[in-house]
Amino acid sequence: MAFRQKHLLGIEPLHPDEITALLDVADRYVDLSRQPNKHSDALKGLTQINMFFENSTRTQSSFELAGKRLGADVMNMAMQASSIKKGETLIDTALTLNAMHPDLLVVRHPHSGAVDLLAQKVNCAVLNAGDGRHEHPTQALLDALTIRRAKGRLHRLNIAICGDIAHSRVARSNLMLLGKMENRVRLVGPPTLVPQQFREFGCEIYDDMAEGLKDVDVVMMLRLQKERMDGGFIPSEREYFYRYGLDADKLAHAKPDAIVMHPGPMNRGVEIDGTIADDINRSVIQEQVEMGVAVRMAAMDLLARNLRTDREANKGVMV
Numbered sequence: 246m247a248f249r250q251k252h253l254l255g256i257e258p259l260h261p262d263e264i265t266a267l268l269d270v271a272d273r274y275v276d277l278s279r280q281p282n283k284h285s286d287a288l289k290g291l292t293q294i295n296m297f298f299e300n301s302t303r304t305q306s307s308f309e310l311a312g313k314r315l316g317a318d319v320m321n322m323a324m325q326a327s328s329i330k331k332g333e334t335l336i337d338t339a340l341t342l343n344a345m346h347p348d349l350l351v352v353r354h355p356h357s358g359a360v361d362l363l364a365q366k367v368n369c370a371v372l373n374a375g376d377g378r379h380e381h382p383t384q385a386l387l388d389a390l391t392i393r394r395a396k397g398r399l400h401r402l403n404i405a406i407c408g409d410i411a412h413s414r415v416a417r418s419n420l421m422l423l424g425k426m427e428n429r430v431r432l433v434g435p436p437t438l439v440p441q442q443f444r445e446f447g448c449e450i451y452d453d454m455a456e457g458l459k460d461v462d463v464v465m466m467l468r469l470q471k472e473r474m475d476g477g478f479i480p481s482e483r484e485y486f487y488r489y490g491l492d493a494d495k496l497a498h499a500k501p502d503a504i505v506m507h508p509g510p511m512n513r514g515v516e517i518d519g520t521i522a523d524d525i526n527r528s529v530i531q532e533q534v535e536m537g538v539a540v541r542m543a544a545m546d547l548l549a550r551n552l553r554t555d556r557e558a559n560k561g562v563m564v
């Protein structure tokens with residue numbers, strides 16, 4: 246089955262076969278990115294605009310690199326300095342940009358649902374680079390590619406996602422993706438940060454790291470999303486690290502070949518011990534960054550193919 250989406254707004258609408266198709270294309274882009282000449286012309290002639298209304302290091306730079314490797318004209322909007330600051334609404338900004346005929350719009354926004362709204366107003370493919378605590382689809386896809394390459398498969402694995410689940414779009418997108426691919430997911434963290442309603446995703450919930458990590462294949466650690474917290478969710482960072490921070494003792498409960506993941510940015514000594522993060526025999530955190538570029542190349546390539554097909558079908562009329 247081909248990848249049929251017009252936008253990449255979340256993992257929720259994706260069929261498992263579409264996920265597999267995208268990861269297969271991404272595998273090829275990993276190979277290309279390891280060559281001295283990293284260029285392809287999959288996006289040649291197309292315009293990609295990146296709009297980040299929230300700070301980003303990895304995601305923004307990897308979308309930029311991905312677009313450039315595929316030959317697109319890439320523009321980064323300086324959102325801090327944009328007209329939004331002068332009171333322009335998100336929709337007006339979108340309509341202004343739309344008039345410049347972009348083909349791919351990459352958007353990060355602090356409000357859940359803002360990217361979906363924007364996608365309804367423009368005539369191009371929109372990629373969600375993270376909206377509030379809702380979804381971060383390319384993060385889940387790059388995590389999936391990292392797991393598939395490290396474990397040789399992406400099904401029937403036991404995976405623990407640990408930490409601040411409540412405020413995390415990474416957790417939500419991963420839960421959906423890993424569930425669609427028939428893995429068993431556990432959520433591990435203090436009850437204040439792991440709401441019981443997450444059971445609706447079909448996962449088990451633990452508030453004890455030793456139990457939650459027992460015999461898992463993958464340990465995914467998350468950052469405390471302080472910028473999205475409106476109160477005290479943990480007694481202190483010190484105590485949080487003692488109970489929920491990943492160190493060698495806690496990791497010993499997982500399978501001996503379990504891999505350790507983190508989407509970044511990492512807070513060493515809060516959710517993860519620096520020596521675990523740097524242990525190249527266990528940590529795949531740097532691989533995640535590498536896979537991020539390849540997954541974003543694949544996502545933009547596939548969306549651009551659909552965009553071209555739609556435009557062809559509409560006889561050159563912009564859709």
Ligand code: ASP
Pocket residue numbers: 375381414415467468508509510
């Ligand atoms: N970089 C990820 C995100 O944008 C994770 C994080 O910020 O903790 O959601």
